[in-house]
Amino acid sequence: MEKSNIFKKILAIMGLLLIPIVGLYSYSNQISIHVVEEQIRQNSGDKLSFFVQQIDAEFDQYMISVNNLGIEPLVRAFISLTPSSTDSELFEAKLSVQEDLEIKGKAGILERAYTLFAPLSGEVVSTHNSISYKQKFVDMVHKGGLKPFIWTYSAEDNSRIPNAFVYRIVEPLFVYEDLEQADLVGEIRVDTRDITDMLTRFKADSPGDPFLYHENEAPIVARTADMKRINELLPLFEKNKEDVKQGTFLASLQNEQYMILYAKSEATGWYLIEYMPLENILTPITSSRNWFWLSLSLILLISVLSAFLLYRNVQVPIRELFLAAKRLRRGDYSVRVGSRKHDEFGYLFEQFNLMSEQIQHLINSIYAEKLHAREATLKQLQSQINPHFLYNCLFFIKNMTRIGERDAVMAMAVKLGDYYRYTTHVDQQETALREEIKLIHNYLSIQNMRMDRIDFQIKIPDAMLELKLPRLIVQPIIENAIIHGIEPREGAGMIRVMGLSGEQGYEIICEDDGVGLSEQELRRLRQKISSNAVLDESCGLRNVHQRLVHKYGGTSGLTLEQSAEGGLRATIRWSALPSERE
Known part of the structure; x- marks a missing residue:
């Protein structure tokens, strides 16, 4: 029955159904995550690349504009000034250049500050907001070491002079190592505060946090940037970046996955980096996955509950009926199936109990009839005299008469008469x-008189002597002990008969x-005495049992076991009747 347990089969089927569902969903979820990551990588990479190209294009325009300053008439007039020029000439030339540079500085995405220095006249023109910057620039020229024709980053200690990307020119070109001999030294400064504003606007339309980075400088970040997170991610960037113009990699920080995209600016040599937490990107997919697992768990719970209800309301009743049928097959016709159900199983149990009751009644009726037949046969047997036993007793009387043993003859005659009077009295089936x-x-x-080698002891409590029990219930046991136990052995034999009583019943041990x-x-x-089958041969012990x-x-019933004295120990056991217990 265990092999056909419906509950286990249902659970196994649910498990087999869930395996492909979970497998397909997991595969689909991974594909979705991969597609989303690729899409974000592509879109964000394109936006990052466009931003870098925009910066490079702007810086290239600024570089061209400052390189062409030397050929403009106003600048040429500024360069031609000499120490002997009048104040009016100096003021007019410087004012014209100042106005022209201010107009140039405001054109484009980023504002620029221009500074021009003419070593011949020692005059300086600058659109820088700091008044002191002119003198600082002249000092840098006299000091030397400026790198012209390349974008450099200038980190200032003075709060009035913001950090900036700087591009410088020298005319003529061949004197860039000795700036004192130059006709013109100029520079253009792109304030990083404007780049910060660009990064802030870029971040507003992006899921990540962009910033500019160079390994030797502090990063340029948006106004709302998370500097702590950026500083934690920079070592990962240095470790995973490749020498390519644009790239992407995934990194884990404090049990959180990040997608890091970067693009290198050809103009400045800086990297534009954008990092974005994958958890935020994949929130819809994660939410969908959580809802799937929650729904699946709920379905699984409902399925298990349904299977349990099916098991309790179908499998358990079937099992009870199955076990009852097995007991009925083994001959236990008293079996009944208890049920309070009012469904089909309740009706089935009721019909099974009715069938079992009818079978029990039929078996009892048949058994009673067979028992009556056996009692009739027993009455017939009791009415017949055992010829062998009688012949032996008569020969004993004859021999004792021949030798003059009158007392022995009298004793044998009396006991033999009592014996046959009792065995042939068949009117009553019970006796004390x-x-x-x-x-x-x-x-x-x-x-004993016949064989003269049998000793016997009979010890029955007085309280048991008046008990009623079927006639001839002990004599077959004693006869079996003499014929099959004592007679085949040599020498004298002993037979003991004892009576025992208890709360539940009585015993006679032979x-x-x-x-x-x-x-x-x-x-x-x-096995022979316990069998219910009809035996062709006569068996007194089986009849007693x-x-x-x-x-x-x-x-x-009758139980048989080995005796400690070497023979057989037969115990006649019967339960006390209600009247006897009282």
């Missing part, structure tokens, strides 16, 4: 134990020290 013991005493006395039985023979004899079981039920 006292009468049954008297019969046993006569029978053993007759056998024990001999005869030849006994082997374990195999004893096992066959036990069946009569006790039918009359008293329960644990009543």
Whole structure:
């Protein structure tokens, strides 16, 4: 029955159904995550690349504009000034250049500050907001070491002079190492505050946090940037970046996954980096996944609950009916199936109980009829005299008469008459134990007089002598002990008959020290007396056992075991009747 357990089969089927569902969803979820990551990588990479190209384009325009300053008329007039020029000439030339540079500085995405220095006249023109910057620039020219024709980053210590990207020119070109001999030294400064504003606007339309980075400088970030996170991610960038113009990689920081995209500016040499937490990007997919697992768990819970209800309301009743049917097949016709259900199983149980009850009634009726037939046969057997036993007793009387043993003849005649008077009295099927013991005493006395080698002891409590039990229930046990136990052995034999009483019933133990039985023979004899099959051969012990079981039920019957004295120990056991317990 365990192999066909419906509950286990249902759980197994649910498990088999869930495996492909979970597998397909996991695969689909991974594909979705991969597609989203690729899409974000592509879109964000394109935006990052466009931003860098925009900066490079702007810086290239600024570089061209400052490189062309030397050929403009206003600048040429500024360069031609000499120490002997009048104040009016100096003021007019410087004012014209100043206005032109201010217009140039405001054109484009980023504002620029221009500064021009003419070493011949020592004059300086600058659109820088700081008044002191002119003198600082002149000092840098005199000091030397400026790198012209390349974009550099200038990190200032003075709060009035912001950090900036700087591009410088020298005319003529061949004197860039000796700026004192130059006609013109100029520079253009792109304030990083404007780049910060660009990064802030870029961040507003992006899921990540962009910033500009160079390994030797502090990063340029948006106004709302998370500097702590940026500083934590920079070592990962240095470790994973490749020498390419644009790239992407995934990094883990504090149990959180980040997608890091970067693009290198050809003009400045700086990297534009954008990092974005994958958890934020994949929130819709993660939410969908969580809802899937929650729904799947709920479905699984409902399925298990449904399977359990099916098991309890179908499998358990079927199992109860199955076990009851097995007991019925083994001959237990008293089995009943209890159920309070009012469904199909309740009706089925009711019909099974009715069928079992009818079978039990039919079996009991048939068994009673067979028992009556056996009792009739027993009455017929009791009415017949055992010729062999009678012949032996008559020969004993003849021999004792021949030798003049008158007392022995008288004793044998009296006991033999009492014995046959009891066995042939078939009107009543029950008798007092006292009468049954008297019969046993006569029978053993007759056998002892005939063989003169049988000793016996009978100890029955007085409280048991008036108990009622079927007639001839002990004599077959004693006869079996003499014929199969004492007679085959050499020398004298002993037979003991004892009575025991308890709260639940009574016992009569008949024990001999005869030849006994082997374990195999004893096992066959036990099977023979317990069998319900009809036997062709006569078996007095089986008849005793069946009569006790039918009359008293329960644990009543005849049990056989090896005797400690070497023979056989037979125990007649019957349950006390309600009237006897009181």
